Amino acid sequence: MADTDGDGLSDGREVEDTRTDPRATDTDGDGLSDSREVTDTRTAPTEVDTDGDGLQDGREVRVHDTDPTEVDTDGDGLVDGREVTVHDTNPLVADTDDDGLTDAHEVHGTLTDPNAADTDGDGLSDGREVHDTRTDPDDADTDGDGLSDGREVNEYGTNPLVVDTDGDGLADGRELNAFGTDPLAADTDADGVADAREVNAGPAPPWIRVYGAELLAVVGPTVLVVGGWVTRRYWLPRVPERARRTVREDPAVRNLRAAFPADRAAAIRGAVGGVSRRLRSAASAARAAAVDPSDGDARATEADGGRSAEDTAATRPGTAASAGASDPDDDGGSADATAGGVDRVMTPAEEVTAVLEANGGRLKQSEIVDRTGWSKSKVSRTLSRMDEDDRIEKTTIGRGNVISLPDHTPAGARSPFDDE
The missing domain is CATH 1.10.10.10 (Winged helix-like DNA-binding domain superfamily/Winged helix DNA-binding domain)
Incomplete structure (x- = not known):
């Protein structure tokens, strides 16, 4: 049987059955011979991209090892072509970064990075934030209390969704970073007064405790200089x-x-x-x-x-002082005779x-x-x-x-x- 192009298919079969060109080994130019497409990959020898996923059949077979007849080889919700050319994810693995969220969920749902297990870098994987802690996988500090979600969950046991876990009036971050109080106890020292009240009614106002060193650095030398000058x-x-x-x-x-x-x-x-x-x-x-x-x-x-x-x-005419009083305790002065004969009081x-x-x-x-x-x-x-x-x-x-x-x-x- 004649096989003009030597592709493994007889000229007659190419003309009558596969409708391929008996004079061209790869009729559709997709990188796979007509014979291989018909007998091996089961792709269409006259279609460059049999499954229409954006990748040529030959590239799927030779490069990515994806199924040229399946639009979404890993079934993650993203077509093979977009995984390869747009998102740079693995078209053979549904969860490229293994964070507990499928690539499609991250791309279309949470808008997180499908190639990074912890998009916001807070110490919690994206999947755990979505399914377990219910925190925002795109925000390292979901409640804005000054502590990252990961530290709240893994270290302190505070609620990453509540600014003030113990409800004492102080944010969890301030309790740990500024005052050293327990963010899980409204009254850390158990003295009957909430931590916030003790902080606000402390020996010095909060602004002095925060900026005291800076104030001392400015006021101290000024007082020394002025005091030295005055004295x-x-x-x-x-x-x-x-x-x-x-x-x-x-x-x-x-x-x-x-x-x-x-x-x-x-x-x-x-x-x-x-x-x-x-x-x-x-x-x-x-x-x-x-x-x-x-x-x-x-x-x-x-x-x-x-x-x-x-x-x-003492200086008013007619008073005792102006008349020349000499009381040693009197603040008046003494009289001087003037040229006109009128006493002037010094x-x-x-x-x-x-x-x-x-x-x-x-x-x-x-x-x-x-x-x-x-x-x-x-x-x-x-x-x-x-x-x-x-x-x-x-x-x-x-x-x-x-x-x-x-x-x-x-x-x-x-x-x-x-x-x-």
Whole structure:
């Protein structure tokens, strides 16, 4: 019998039975000879893709080992052609990643990755999340409590579908990661108070516990710098001149001076000094009140840096003070004769200034008491007001104060940052 193309089928059979081309070994060009398709694979020798699954018969037989006459060889719900060309899954295995879900279920149902057993990487396979825990296989933390579904199920025994398993008002994640409480017990320490109430009513507000370190890092140095600046008159005189000179000549200090011009530094110094003076004035008035408790009206105004009723009376014509009263506890001044024959009363501040000028611009506070004949309380009040008005400088040396006019301040009381 004649077989022109040598494909194993006689020309007569090809013409009358298989309807193939007796002159072509592979009539449909699918990679399988006509004879093999007819006698072996049982595919159609005139159809390139007998089952219409998107793969040529020859490719199914030679490459993928799938059934060329079956659209879905593994019966997973995906045709062989799409498994190979679109999803990259195994057309011979219904569950390519072995996660408990068929490839078709993952592609069309859960929308998970059919090639990854744990699509969201939470420690639970996709199949277990769908069939067992009922969690979302595409979301590592289904309930959003700060714990992955896998850790809730495998480690802590908490409910991966409930933010607060024990219902104490704290999310499971916060209990474990922030407070160290038991997410399965509403009252971890069994003291009768729920964990959330203890956390919210703790020794410090939650925001301090969370951000306390950051706040301390900022506030701590600021308090040290400001405190050192305000109290410099107490500790700076004790610093040796050589050390102060070293500080002034340090490159970092020079750069700081360049970054902060003199006018800006003066403004800052003035603002800080004003606060400091008001505090010292209030403290001095309080000390004066303790020494001379009968001076009640004066204390009320001097604590705020103002003048007492006696101060006002001292400069008002016709009052006892203006007539030249010499009460050592009276805040009024003494009378000076003017060219017109009218007495002008010197204020206490003017008297102190005159005493200082007559003694080289600098005296101990105790010496001012002796030279004016005033009480200690009156001297203290007068000096506090003058200090607040920048008319004098107080320098603490040992247990006493040295009072100086501004241009007679002891060198040791100057800031190392002041220009020479």
